[in-house]
Amino acid sequence: MWSLSNIASGIHEWLSKTFPSTVVTVVEMVIVGVCVISLFAILGLVLVMMERKVSAWIQIRLGPNRVGPKGMFQSMADTVKLLVKEGMTPTGADKFLFNLAPYIAIIVSMLLMAPIAFAKDLTMWNLNIGVLYVSAISSVSVISILMAGWASNNKYSLLGAMRSGAQIVSYELSAGLSILCIVVLVGSLNLNDIIASQSNGWWIFKGHIPVFIAFIIFLIAATAETNRAPFDLAEAESELTAGFHTEYSGMKFALFFLAEYVNVFIVCAIGATLFFGGWMPLHIGHWEAFNHIMDFIPSSLWFFGKIFFLIFLIMWFRWTFPRLRIDQLLNLEWKYLLPISMFNLLLVTAMAILGWYF
Amino acid sequence: MGNDELKIKLAELFPKATFEEGAEWIQMQIEPSDWLPMAQTLRQDASLQFDYLFCLTCVDWKTHLTMVYHLSSTIFRHNIVIKSKLNRSKAEIESVSSIWRTAEFHEREVYEMFGVHFLHHPDLRLLILPDGWEGKNPLLKDFEDPINMIKL
């Protein structure tokens, strides 16, 4: 059957036959790099468009509808605008850090792409500690925000960066704990193993209420970690004008913007992998016929469908809720999410030991 | 308290004040030097309780300035108008911002618009006019600004 893994192995075989092994590795790396970068670009365009349409429909507007059919090329036009804009560095700013920060943001989100299984047998890096890797790398993103806020020499930026630091560090805890729930159930940190364990049903269905609670907590923590409303205190438009990226313009701003959307994509990909079975089609117990039909839908479609559903949830939150205050944000984490997720982890552990899941 | 009763009461309390006739509310004319103790009495007297200073302004009569205070009571709902003539060349009056805190802003506005100096005001600076404003106070009748003012 035609599949992505066949294409990949075909290319690999052809390359190994014609070139020495070093060249093969280099060429393959270049191919992967190009693929990731083009995925980035496409994701940026699609997600910006999606955000604009979702917000427009919720706000009883039409949204972009002028550039191209139904406004499909609006985000292209925006990209061109951002590219030709002057990238300014304010006087008094720490020039090196100021220019470095957006690249760190984008590099972090690129690194996060590595262990994700996009389709059946399509992983850039089949890492046996995939979950640990993701939660470790994602906390690096706070450095870029702190760097941007500090280097801008702007008090709004600094405040935004400080808020973001406190926020990301604390929400990592509950995100980690809710991820642990699944790890406990599966017994592996490898994302591919986690997906394989869901071949007879997704964890969100198999795991009863505790996994559902873990999913809700993961969703909240993921929203907070990506600095999306209602947790967008680092940007907080009505309070800090634009928070840590107040002074950024042009392409450097675009990189932050892109990094935000790619981060959203990645946390949703992780969420889909952990709770919704990654690329695994919807399988229900022993209904062989039903499961067989579901298998006909390509695995990458399943995966992207789940991701975009989760992204829609996060966008839906953004356009419905007001923003929290900084102390309430920390209260929510330390007084509500953390105790609940710890207790929940206990429940899940008990469940895993006793085998009370399908 | 009706206007008449109020007037009797006020005349009793402030024998030096003179009353003007023919207006909707009682209008009391006082000396600027009497103003601060009088304001305290107006605010604190149990049957007066003028706790709401809703309008504080100044009128330039070319020969003199008149401070106008509109006071009202949120308990008894009676209103009075206090007026005080100020010397145009040396306009000074005690600040009442310690009694009615809203006066702080209103007095700053009058200070920059009319040049009235409020003694013992906590923070008498320009509020509306740009920092470093030089020249006459804009709401005085002899203020001229040939650039920005359009005469029709």
Next chain:
Amino acid sequence: MVEELSRTEEGNIIINVGPQHPATHGVLHLVITLHGETIQKVEPHLGYIHRSIEKMCESLTYRQFIYVTSRMDYLSSHINNHACALCVEKGMQIEVPERAQVIRVLMDELTRIASHELWWGAMAMDLGAFTPFFHAFREREVINEIMEDTCGARLTMNYILPGGVLEDLHPSFQKKVKDFIVLYKRKIAEYDEMVTGNIIFQNRMKNVGVLSAADAISFGCSGPTLRGSGVSCDVRKIYPYEIYNKLEFNEALETAGDSFARYMIRIREMNESIRIIEQLIDNIPEGEFQAKTKAVLKLPKGEFYQRVETARGEFGIYIVSEGGTTPYRIKFRSPGFSNLSALDHMARGGKIGDLVAMMGSLDLVIPDIDR
């Protein structure tokens, strides 16, 4: 601000909020002193949109100066105009026909609803929820269309003359207002769903910017700000003008004195305005819509004060007349100016996010403050 000035000795930092800032809804400039995120001091700097309307009015006749006042509190421009017309009528003792009075009150209440709708959307937007802003504009648009039909303009209506109103009601007025009432009652429930009941919103608003009754009175606050602290101060009730003493409506009162109390007052005020409109819309008396006035209006020598209840609070106009065709001196007592003076007192000890919620709940309109 120069680097040396931006840092105080205690390690506090000074931040300029405004004159261009998303939360100030105009050109308000606040210099706030922060300790970490906690506000130590708020110092308003005004004057960015000061046009000296008071001075301008001294050279305009009593018919002309009314139109300048629309530009102060542009969201309740009709009520401002109303105050001016009332003051001139009081001075000249013009008897306004009953139909004109009813029309004016109807328009006042519609303006009040429109103003509160905009405030509601802006309030939610200040707190980070963008959607309500657009939803509020949907209802406000209906009112604007009603205004456009009758007055010929949407924001600065210029509909009032001393002695009555400019034109009679448009034939479609009654039907459109009734349609609006039906629409409004359906949509107000959605407002509660989206914003009022929301736990995040309530936490952001409750116990934020608490103003005790004594402080609120001392700061000369008025309107929803004073009523939120539990002091009855509705000019329509206490010093009734036009036909308000014949109407049945409640004065919205809350006792908490925080931002949420002020929010609830405005929401309830909208409902009361709808009640007033419902009472009047079927009972508009027939007759003249304008009293006969002289071609040249001359106020007798003296001083006249008139106050009305705008959407933001008590708006007062003080005219000193020398008997001529133009006023000798005019003073506008704008509600926003006094309400703003309480901001420093309220904001101390709060967070930056609280400042935004407080400014939203004060419903500041900057041209009204600067005049």
Next chain:
Amino acid sequence: MFIINYIKEIYSGLKSLVVGLRRTLFYFTHHKEIITEQYPDNRATLNLAQRFKGEVVMPHDENNEHRCTGCTACELACPNGTIKVITKFDLTPEGKKKKAIDKLVYHLELCTMCNLCITACPSDAIKMAQTFEHSVYDRSQLTKVLNFEGSKIMDGVE
């Protein structure tokens, strides 16, 4: 007791959030509620209110005649000096001198659409038009002469 309150708090909080989410989902799925007007495209179907105050115009009939006598009532009524009436003296057929307008200059950029000139006009010579697309590239283009070239006063208007 503490635990029960804690759970109740979480439940009521989540419920309020879900209520809000349901409302926004309703609007997300019901595109009939969209109220956007695509302005420059809907020019043909645009309905302006009859009384909309867009600019002051002077109606002329088919003989290029208007009703303005040049009495300057509008000029006096205007709060911002928007209207300037420039008069001249015409010779009537009887040989008398008669005052008439040479130009009625209207500064649209100063106008606040207060309608006072219209109410002041004794002969209904001017009225408000419903046009509203007034933007031009040069401020001087906003200064208009309301009476047409070579127009006369209508017979019978005093």
